[in-house]
Amino acid sequence: MLKQSLIATAVALLAAACTLQPKYERPAAPVTSTFPEGGVYANQPDASSTASNGRTANGQTAPDIGWRDFFADARLQRIVELALKNNRDLRVSVLNVEASRAQYQITRAALFPAIDASASQSKQRTPKNLSFFGQTISNQYSVGLNASWEIDFFGRIRSLKDQALAQYLATAEARKAAELSLVSSVADQYLTMLAFDDLLTVTRNTLKTSEESYRITQLQYDNGVGSELDVRQAEGIVEQARANLQTEMRFRAQAENALVLLVGEPLPDDLPPGMPLDNQNVLSDIPAGLPSDLLTRRPDIAAAEQTLLAANANIGAARAAFFPRVTLTGGFGTLSPTLGGLFKPGSAAWSFAPQISVPIFEGGANVANLDLAQVQKRIEIANYEKTIQNAFREVADGLAARGTFDDQIKALERFVSSQSRRLDLSDLRYRNGVDSYLAVLTAQTDLYDAQQLLINARLQRLTNLVDLYQFLGGGWIERSGDQPRPADAPVDYGSTPPAAPAAGASAPAASAAAGAPRASVPKLTPVEQLPRKGAAPQAEATARTSAPG
8 A cells, every 4th residue: 555655646746747848939930921022023924834834733832732743744753653662862761760769769768667577596605604503505586576767856857758759750850851852853853864855856956967067068178169168167066066965965874873863773664655845744833822831831940940849858858957866666576595485475575765866066067968958959049040041042042933934935945946047047148159158157056055055944944843842842742632641651652551640649740840839748647658660659749848847
């Protein structure tokens, strides 16, 4: 009865105990309340944009648009799917989440009593002149249970547990950011490969045209109606085109190698047919929303805030180090000088040893630890604010580019058309003896340069739309309308469903990480389960200490 009363009292004291964490308040976003407007930002594309060819987002935000719906190219969709299954960097990110989950469970386990079963035998010889009744050999056998428990009166362990939980959630959000970045990187590299395909086509056509011009000028020179200067100029254009062809073939091969590295395996032969660069039809009218929306859409911002919450919890642990620590240890079992007497009546033995330790002199270590924890929190506040500023800048840059590329593409298309017509006219004037062959070569070179500028502008427009999709938080779900996965959910689409939430969970860990900080710590009971593999510690993720005591 006495032992049960002591345990009940300890549990009641633990439940009533407070933590010494400072009240968490989310820092104000160090950016303006709206994205820039007017000027280059005013002419944003809509469903009629040439980039999407009639496809529209219908007002859906980036996180609500699945990457299969954002990309229209079936070949690209298949490559993205393969990358999500095989990319090694993403695997490392997932394993980092597993490691953080294990570390959280290790820290959380300190809240519970540690109980061990033990059995021992000891044999001892005593000199005959010191022994009783001439017994120089003595034996002792014991079997029992040993228990120890630190009563967390001042929340030191709970603060460490909250710190580990926040670090776990930060790692999960970092994994989510890595997946979004992978989708964007694969698409960018695929589009780059298509751009080199177009450049190769243009270069081969230019080489074919220049070889024909060289053949004609050489023939004219051989017949005495042309000059050697014209021949050498034509020959120079041919060799330059051949060199450019080899350069672009090399870049095309290297672009495919980079894509294979991102995918994590060689590209299979049964990929579906792809679309050309100028017909990719990616969504171009995704609304940007407000900068404050980025706090819930961007996993890198959510990760930075979780790291800040971890630093805030660490202050509570540093403060608790100034206060006494109470530990209960005890044991219950049987004790006997013979093995056969272990379980006979009267062999029961127990011990109970409460201990309290009060810090008196630590050489300034506790004060320094508290100062360090407070400085680390200020560092994480600055990192959190910088992450928001960087996200704002990325979206603003993407909007500025999106507002200018359509008109730039149209102007370059007209420029290519004018240079093509100029080449025809220059060639006609040369054949009629009005201009020198230098005019033809100059027009040919200018047309080639204009075609390259057009291809590069198309590539930049598409990669900007892909990157803006990522910057706005898109790429986490596969299809529009899918339920967003928790940040630590499996990646293998179509084969591994997201793991079920832990017992008592009410919201996914990703929602807890991206939303407001938790308001209270749930009561710990013996029936509470540890988080299962593949699921976040959700009962803990939905509540967090917000004020001391």
